Amino acid sequence: MSHSLQKSRQDHANGECRDPKSRVTVVGSGSWGSVAAKLIASNALKLPSFHDEVRMWVFEEVLPNGEKLTNVINKTNENAKYLPGITLGRNVVADPDLENAVKEANMLVFVTPHQFMDGICKQLKGKISGEVEAISLVKGMEVKKEGPCLISSLISKELGINCCVLMGANIANEIAMEKFSEATVGYGGSRDIAEKWVQLFSTPYFMVTPVHDVEGVELCGTLKNIVAIATGFVDGLDMGNNTKAAIMRIGLREMKALSKLLFPSVKDSTFFESCGVADVITTCLGGRNRRVAEAFARSGGKRSFDELEAEMLKGQKLQGVLTAREVYETLDHRGWLEMFPLFSTVHQICIGRLKPDDIVHYRDHKSLISIDGPIHLRKSISSMM
């Protein structure tokens, strides 16, 4: 246990007055993390209930000119690598040491690629006071056969703290340029904490709404990527705006239906929020998932996603393709394939079992799936991957 945490626990045990001001640390410093730090930093300066300083944990890198990224950020107030040209605020302090970065904070903002969250939680386990509040801006999650592994649940369980989420139609570069957008805070516990997060993130160009539905909000940020793949197929086949709108709508409906089946507390109204319909729209208009899926369809499915990812994304894997596979396995495991024709068709197109233009014929595949049977499907899929 760190010295400062010991001290804070002692203070608390001794009944001493705790610091009435909140301290915020942002864990992550990619483009979205840097934008989050910028939003928070501007509010921390204005709001009397927050300390001015906002720490940002930065995974240390050496830039081509030999300088360390943290030094550059602290010297220039700019994340030269992930958000060049944008001033983060003079009160943002970059820190390459994760434990040091979080030790004074009582509000933690997690905003890293989701693959890193397991390691971060392991490193911080036992080192965070139970009174700390967390929020996850992490989009994407692993979906196991039994169901999705919510990052908010991972943080709550591993660190023993409450965790909200913030999702929405949030292209980092556009918010960095202070173009108008919205976001949704999902909370499970007290409304007061949600309001505090809303206060910390809101600016005149970034409107944040709290919603009492942490699971629904978080699932939107992952499932939308499957819809983006489907929309990319429609674009690649030049099917037009009617079809594109129909596929986006059916995708939104399946997002809602699956979220409600997995977590009965999920609310319909969540899908009218920024995290729902607006994020689906943004992701289906731009974004890499849509773009690579469009290229896949234009090739008639003859170039694999592996090949296109290597060419278009320098080998990075597409979130939507991974999530489509994982969700397919969950649906198969639970016997729900027929209830989600769009989701299951997307995966089958991705692996070459169906053709891209089957994206609009999926009604027929319901019967195909029933005839083939899930066991046969499972076999044929595992042999193809």
Add this chain to the structure above:
Amino acid sequence: MSHSLQKSRQDHANGECRDPKSRVTVVGSGSWGSVAAKLIASNALKLPSFHDEVRMWVFEEVLPNGEKLTNVINKTNENAKYLPGITLGRNVVADPDLENAVKEANMLVFVTPHQFMDGICKQLKGKISGEVEAISLVKGMEVKKEGPCLISSLISKELGINCCVLMGANIANEIAMEKFSEATVGYGGSRDIAEKWVQLFSTPYFMVTPVHDVEGVELCGTLKNIVAIATGFVDGLDMGNNTKAAIMRIGLREMKALSKLLFPSVKDSTFFESCGVADVITTCLGGRNRRVAEAFARSGGKRSFDELEAEMLKGQKLQGVLTAREVYETLDHRGWLEMFPLFSTVHQICIGRLKPDDIVHYRDHKSLISIDGPIHLRKSISSMM
């Protein structure tokens, strides 16, 4: 009363067996009317419960080659003027005489510009049996200060018959080319009738869903045009996809909120249907409302809508601009302006009272409106129009 209607009423009064098969007439023959006739004609041939022949009332025109439009349609099975290149089906019969076209039918499909519906209803009043079923595909309606004049209500009241509606993300040319899309049938009475309309319109590329909410479904088809104007402003200002998605979402929310205030029976779930979210998406991606509003914003609001309509639409008026004004007057009349910042901002931008980029600052206008007061606003608007 026409001879045949008299006969049918006599048959009925005499307890004679009525024709067990339904006869359909499509009232209207623009591009959407012609596509509707095509969809219906293909199903009428297949379904044993319908007579093969589908009548289509055509507002007679003489084509440049001197031929009458009805003759061309009946000779070629193609609406050479409004849907060239598409075969309507050999069982579609064009008829220039409205009363003759409807006299045998017990299912009437209304699909004309909404301005024509008053005259059509006046002409048919007293000439339609109360057992006839109607459906309106008419998008757009007049909104009076007291509230919107639903076309389905107009038909019901004037003709004394039940009337459903069909709305959705339905660009006529794309459906004509059999590209996949969806639509929503809104019904107020019996589910059986709704199912019959669904059966009559559905094809593998046109998926129709019934919803017990005739007012909600019909209002979507009108209010979406205000959202399209707002989105056009965002496009014209190059604000990006985040902002565009946010404005579309806020627009959808105001559509829902206003519909529910006007008709408490309106359901939230209607706005997840094709008539709701999907039609908003289609209309905000393409379409003339969005396009002319984009040009308006690009000119910095210096070229009026009148001027742009003259140039870009040969003087035709934009539905969205008219509806925005009418809805503004309703909101003003009812004291609801502050509750609908997007709708009221769109109108104020259209008349030059606010600048195009105020579309994303409308939160501030709430206070502006309160300060100015609705009476002042009303005056300044009427003086500008």
